[in-house]
Amino acid sequence: MKDVAARAGVGLKTVSRVVNGEPGVTPDTVRRVQESIDALGFRRNDSARVLRKGRTASIGLVLEDLADPFYGPMSRAVEEAARAHGALLIHGSSAEEPDREQELVLALCARRVDGLVIVPASDDHRYLEPEIAAGVATVFVDRPAGRIDADVVLSDSFSGARDGVAHLIAHGHRRIGFIGDRPRIHTATERLRGYRTAMAEAGLRVDDSWVALGSTEPERVRATACAMLDGAGQPPVTALFCGNNRVTVTVVRVLNGRVRPVALVGFDDFELADLLSPGVTVIAQDAAQLGRTASERLFRRLDGASDAPSHFLLPTRLIPRGSGELPPPADAL
Amino acid sequence: MKDVAARAGVGLKTVSRVVNGEPGVTPDTVRRVQESIDALGFRRNDSARVLRKGRTASIGLVLEDLADPFYGPMSRAVEEAARAHGALLIHGSSAEEPDREQELVLALCARRVDGLVIVPASDDHRYLEPEIAAGVATVFVDRPAGRIDADVVLSDSFSGARDGVAHLIAHGHRRIGFIGDRPRIHTATERLRGYRTAMAEAGLRVDDSWVALGSTEPERVRATACAMLDGAGQPPVTALFCGNNRVTVTVVRVLNGRVRPVALVGFDDFELADLLSPGVTVIAQDAAQLGRTASERLFRRLDGASDAPSHFLLPTRLIPRGSGELPPPADAL
DNA sequence: CTGAAAGCGCTTACAG
DNA sequence: CTGAAAGCGCTTACAG
Incomplete structure (x- = not known):
């Protein structure tokens, strides 16, 4: 900027005015300064600007x-x-x-x-x-x-999950699994709370083996889903509620490899959910x-x-x- | 920083040294400066730092x-x-x-x-x-x-598209449509070039109505795909090659609503492509x-x-x- | 309409 | 081991 001012034969402040398009500069001066800027390839340094302006x-x-x-x-x-x-x-x-x-x-x-x-x-x-x-x-x-x-x-994770689980209950399910994200994550526990509330409101029991919070890594989700669907020594779940889109996608893959149909509702919408067969019912957030x-x-x-x-x-x-x-x-x- | 220095009874440079963890400061001085930093809630301003360091x-x-x-x-x-x-x-x-x-x-x-x-x-x-x-x-x-x-x-858009179109030709197709992005976009024209090369290498004619470059907006892609599939007054295409993942997803929706099967290869892989029926064959880039x-x-x-x-x-x-x-x-x- | 001085908050180069 | 001075590239507040 110093160089620009020197070359144009003006003060620093005038260059500053031209660069920022401030009024109060003669058209002729503007032209001289602009020419000088172009010739020198001047580029304003916003760091310095920030330092002053806050x-x-x-x-x-x-x-x-x-x-x-x-x-x-x-x-x-x-x-x-x-x-x-x-x-x-x-x-x-x-x-x-x-x-x-x-x-x-x-x-x-x-x-x-x-x-x-x-x-x-x-x-x-x-x-x-x-x-x-x-x-x-x-x-x-x-x-x-x-x-x-x-x-x-x-x-509204709580209400969304409650609605989704109530939907499954309304379609006749009594044994519903919940697979969610790590318990440290607020949305995971809120959605679990929605699940528990819906089950309680319908007077349904929740077996410990039907609830799993943890990493959304495909391997873990796959193992969890299989355990619930195979029901180790007890009647298996007939429906799954998934706590987020990462879980849902993996569960869709698991279900795809099985013959017995299992109902599924997932939290979060995702692209192509409607084109799978069956289409995936979701709780969509915006x-x-x-x-x-x-x-x-x-x-x-x-x-x-x-x-x-x-x-x-x-x-x-x-x-x-x-x-x-x-x-x-x-x-x- | 000035306040920190004053409070700790040291020079500016010493504060700078402590903040940046530079050596050459007595442990005791470090302690005094650190105490001062905490008490005053000092936070280094990186803008000033940038201004000096470049x-x-x-x-x-x-x-x-x-x-x-x-x-x-x-x-x-x-x-x-x-x-x-x-x-x-x-x-x-x-x-x-x-x-x-x-x-x-x-x-x-x-x-x-x-x-x-x-x-x-x-x-x-x-x-x-x-x-x-x-x-x-x-x-x-x-x-x-x-x-x-x-x-x-x-x-390598050119080779990828050529491989994809050659794949369709190897499976018996002779009338293949190409739907791509706007012609201003380099990848669109390169992929079109791959398409034309594959067709030429197989000695196949390309009808003008089989090639469409333009916006990837669903409405336009849908209309274009339908026109090719219905073949206005001439034999329709039996296969489509899509220029990118946005186009492919829309075309999958179009095909889903039709009875006559149409072959499809899309440029770009996308999540769940394998779970659709049929699974979508793609040219994947990393x-x-x-x-x-x-x-x-x-x-x-x-x-x-x-x-x-x-x-x-x-x-x-x-x-x-x-x-x-x-x-x-x-x-x- | 125009400009010289001071300062934003740091670091560099130097001296003690 | 420590610090005073100068400067990074701008803008602010002021004076002419």
Whole structure:
């Protein structure tokens, strides 16, 4: 910038004015400065700008896994909001590890992002208190914040799961298995609670062997599903409820290799669910809406809103496609 | 930092040393400074650091659409590489619009990212020349750079498409349709070239109505596929080759609603392709490897490599699953 | 309409 | 082992 000013024979401030399109510069001066900028290949350094202005016009998005299709529409919604507000998006995965989440979030804070959208892997976010106090707008999405009071946007996991399990019960099932994500994850325990509530409301017993929380790795899900379907020494389950899309996809593969039909309802919709045979009945959540709601909240805070942290609960929707409407086999009743 | 130094009764430089874990500070001093940092809730401002050091330890990733599942594994691979090198990832979508690509890329350059990984939407990247000259390492992936010489990592679209179409021909098809992405997109025209080559090598004629490049929007793909399958006044095609995963998914939906079986091979693998009936035969490319190769190249440049721009061409793999092995109907020969 | 001075929060190069 | 000075490249607040 110094060089540009020297070459154009003007002051630093005038170059700054031209670069930022500020008014109050003679057209002729503008031309001279512009020529000088082009000749020298000048490119404004936003780091220096940030240092003076305070705001970086960037927000951080931390989620579990960039490649999980569930987060695709959510990321896009956050990106669109950022773009609409002239901000850039810094994106990172926690790989579901609390330490990695914290490391990433603090790195983003050191870069002075204006705000954060976090799908938490950790259950203790007290490490964020100084950052929030220092003005970093923070919104948690998909799962709640741990041990701090903050804005949160969730899908209604409990009601969704209860609806899904009630649907299976309405179609005649009495022995229903639940396969979900690790118990540390809030959505996993909420969906399990929905399952238990639906069963209790129907006056049905839940055998311990029908419930499995754990890693969503295909190997583990496959083994779990097979155990429930083969019913070690007792009557097997006639229906399965899956806690998220990763589990559902693996269970669909398992069922595909079996002759006896098993009813299935999965939490989360996924592409092509309608083209499988049977189509997979799901509890759909609106991932894009999750992202939109969170970003809206975030940018409202950046615009100065200082009301108490809010909690949004987005409804889910049951989409019947065939797999959830299969009756139990006649000999299983 | 000034406050921390004052409170601890030391100089600025000593605080800097403690914050960065540099050696040459008495344990006792370290303790005093650390206590001061904690008490004041000090958080280092990386913007200032960047301003002095020159490097930002961040890289930009620009692609078409954050929510497209094809880019998930690629993004993850780039993120892993960034993480391994202590860099953060700034992520943005071009929405396939050249202007938006340029705007985003230049914004990333103004933030002084150390490097860029770009899936280009534009076909003219001369706007990047000053940036590259100024030292921004740049690698293009999935599609080549336009009008500049730069590092490029591609899948072998031509050979992949030729293999796929030859596969259909080997299974008896003579009238094969090609539905691809917009002609502006390099992969679309390369795959079309593969199609034409395979047809020519088999001595087969290509009717103009069998080839359609254009938007991958479901409505347009659906209409195009129906026109080819109904053969306006002439014998219909007995097989379709789809130019990418978005097209394939829509065509699978179209075929699902028809009685007459039609053979299908799609470029790009996708989740659950094997569970459809019939399973969808695809030309798979390794999206994660695309990301890994590009990042490796990028970080090698950041480590000082200054050899001529290189061009990588990654092989594709035909995965037969049923849809590509369907013979033409007996009355169609 | 234009510019000189001070400062954002760090690090570099140097001296003690 | 420790620190004062200068500077990274901008913008702010002010004066002309």
